[in-house]
Amino acid sequence: MTETVHVAVYDSLADWEIGYVTTAISNPEWQRRPGRYRVRTVGAGPEPVTTMGGLRIVPDTHLEEVDPGDSAMLILAGNDIWPTEAFAPFVDKARQFLDSGVPVAAACGATGALAAAGMLDDRSHTSNAAEFLQAVGYGGSHLYRDEPAVTDGDLITATGIAPVDFARAIFERLDLYEPRTLAAWYALYGDHDPRGYHDLMASGS
Structure with a gap:
């Protein structure tokens, strides 16, 4: 049975942070079990979004239709809307995934949003910099690790300038290779x- 990896899409999505991920998951070459996963984009609603690179994406589905039980992972790339209410539905969905024991992978600004919501207070994690997360007033600074990507249980976090390390952590968690x-x-x-x-x-x- 094919499992779905959901990639969140929204205006100002940082394209470069997920390029390695989506390409490798969609390419069966070298995979341990070719065809095990498929990528589906998920938006806050059905409306098209525009990435930082100017690409227009029409989401395959939207958040209300996504059940963690029907997903292998939720991936949240960086963006410019993470401190705003526009990103709140994605934070809520990430919490639902983690509460259900389904992995979440977040990079760059998405880690800031999770930190502000208290979701990094009890998990080892990383981000763009320790100071970046301290600015949101979260309680997990003692668990910050100055590394490109960190996995703690079902949560993967990464800096926005290490898309290869982010991808490697995701591939490890999915047992892709x-x-x-x-x-x-x-x-x-x-x-x-x-x-x-x-x-x-x-x-x-």
């Missing part, structure tokens, strides 16, 4: 080591 394949993928895209390509080819043989 065999460990040696994931290591080769990261060597190529994260370390820019051309030997990673050859290792990827070998991992599929």
